[in-house]
Amino acid sequence: MKSAVTTVITAADAAGRFPDISDLKAVKESFDRAAARMEAAEKLAAGIDNVTADALKAVYSDGKYDLATRDKCARDINHYLRLINYCLIAGSTGPLDEWGIAGVREVFRTLGIPTSAYIEAFSYIRERVCVPRDMDQQAANEFKDLLNYLINALS
Amino acid sequence: MLDAFSRAVVGADAKGACLGSADLASLRQHVADANIRIDATNAISQHISCIAADAVSGMVCENTGMTQPGGNCYPTRRMAACLRDGEIILRYVSYALLAGDASVLDDRCLNGLKETYDALGVPIQNAVRAVEIMKAATVAIITDTNSGPSAFQGISGKGSDCQGIAAEAASYFDRVISSLS
Numbered sequence: 001m002k003s004a005v006t007t008v009i010t011a012a013d014a015a016g017r018f019p020d021i022s023d024l025k026a027v028k029e030s031f032d033r034a035a036a037r038m039e040a041a042e043k044l045a046a047g048i049d050n051v052t053a054d055a056l057k058a059v060y061s062d063g064k065y066d067l068a069t070r071d072k073c074a075r076d077i078n079h080y081l082r083l084i085n086y087c088l089i090a091g092s093t094g095p096l097d098e099w100g101i102a103g104v105r106e107v108f109r110t111l112g113i114p115t116s117a118y119i120e121a122f123s124y125i126r127e128r129v130c131v132p133r134d135m136d137q138q139a140a141n142e143f144k145d146l147l148n149y150l151i152n153a154l155s
Numbered sequence: 156m157l158d159a160f161s162r163a164v165v166g167a168d169a170k171g172a173c174l175g176s177a178d179l180a181s182l183r184q185h186v187a188d189a190n191i192r193i194d195a196t197n198a199i200s201q202h203i204s205c206i207a208a209d210a211v212s213g214m215v216c217e218n219t220g221m222t223q224p225g226g227n228c229y230p231t232r233r234m235a236a237c238l239r240d241g242e243i244i245l246r247y248v249s250y251a252l253l254a255g256d257a258s259v260l261d262d263r264c265l266n267g268l269k270e271t272y273d274a275l276g277v278p279i280q281n282a283v284r285a286v287e288i289m290k291a292a293t294v295a296i297i298t299d300t301n302s303g304p305s306a307f308q309g310i311s312g313k314g315s316d317c318q319g320i321a322a323e324a325a326s327y328f329d330r331v332i333s334s335l336s
Contacts, residue, residue, distance in 0.1 A: 001156070001157055001161035001164060001165060002161075003157075003158050003160050003161040003164075004160070005158040005159075005160065005253065005254050005255075006156050006157065006158050006161060006254065006259075008253075009156065009158075009250045009253060009254055009259060010156065012250070013250065013259075013263065016246075017246075018199065018200040018203055018245075018246055018249055019196050019197075019200055019249055019250070019253050020200060021197075023253075024193050024196060024197055024200075024253075027189075027193060027253060028189065028190075028193055031186055031189035031193075034182075034186045034189075035183075035186065038179050038182065038183060038186070041173075041174055041179070042175065042176050042179055044173070045173035045174060045175035045176070046175065046176070048173055081173075082171075082172075082173050085173045085174055086164040086167065086168065086174065089160050089163060089164055089174050089179075089182065090160045090161050090164050091160060094161065095161075095164055095168070099168065
């Protein structure tokens with residue numbers, strides 16, 4: 001599983017070197033940002049059901065999508081938010097890449113699922129994050145970065 | 156390969172649950188102790204030869220027959236292989252210490268090591284002895300209790316604050332020993 005620290009170790013191992021000063025610096029930087037990431041992860045975990053419900057309401061409000069797909073859409077939004085929660089902990093996009101993005105285009109194309117619904121949902125969540133009501137600025141930035149990453153991957 | 160963070164992520168994914176406040180307590184402690192962990196890893200990186208080469212030489216000094224004709228460290232080609240292996244094991248221990256998780260050591264170093272040594276006729280008890288000396292030297296350097304000039308220089312403070320991380324480093328060496336034995 002790719003994370004901030006394992007990425008550094010993988011590179012050091014490929015070169016056959018002990019963790020040197022620049023490796024340790026990279027690890028230290030990721031630890032310095034960890035507090036903000038964990039705050040975002042914690043708030044997201046606590047509010048994941050509300051966030052999912054709000055996003056769902058926004059996506060299905062104008063009747064563009066078949067209401068029969070609503071439950072499945074809720075499940076998927078929840079799934080992606082959970083992966084974002086993991087990415088915030090790991091300090092890397094590894095969990096999203098490995099469990100949420102690899103193969104997703106093929107699956108959506110085969111099943112005829114419109115990715116635009118997900119993009120609308122995650123864009124809505126991104127716009128709705130409110131500082132400092134939901135989380136502080138740094139945490140919100142980390143969260144929005146990952147939402148943008150996911151939106152780009154699905155676009 | 157996992158670290159303390161991705162270990163938590165993989166555990167949560169198996170349950171299909173988010174990582175919430177309850178799970179974050181131990182990770183927050185891990186983050187709070189980050190400087191100590193980085194110092195300890197750096198202490199190893201700064202004393203590679205002091206730890207690895209001395210341990211192998213020490214093991215040979217205890218068994219002087221090894222460098223004589225017929226011994227396992229004769230000729231120098233085999234002694235060189237032994238020195239190299241000491242350094243490789245120490246390197247994976249340093250990765251495990253930095254990651255806060257033994258998986259990198261298990262997957263990339265220990266998996267199949269005993270079988271390889273058995274096939275090559277490496278005497279296991281001598282290999283274990285060298286690892287034991289590396290363990291003692293590493294703990295002494297990290298806790299700043301080595302004999303001779305102080306070897307510890309850290310951003311987190313004193314070597315005496317590093318008892319916990321030294322014990323963690325020792326546990327990775329124990330892992331090497333138990334996988335070889």
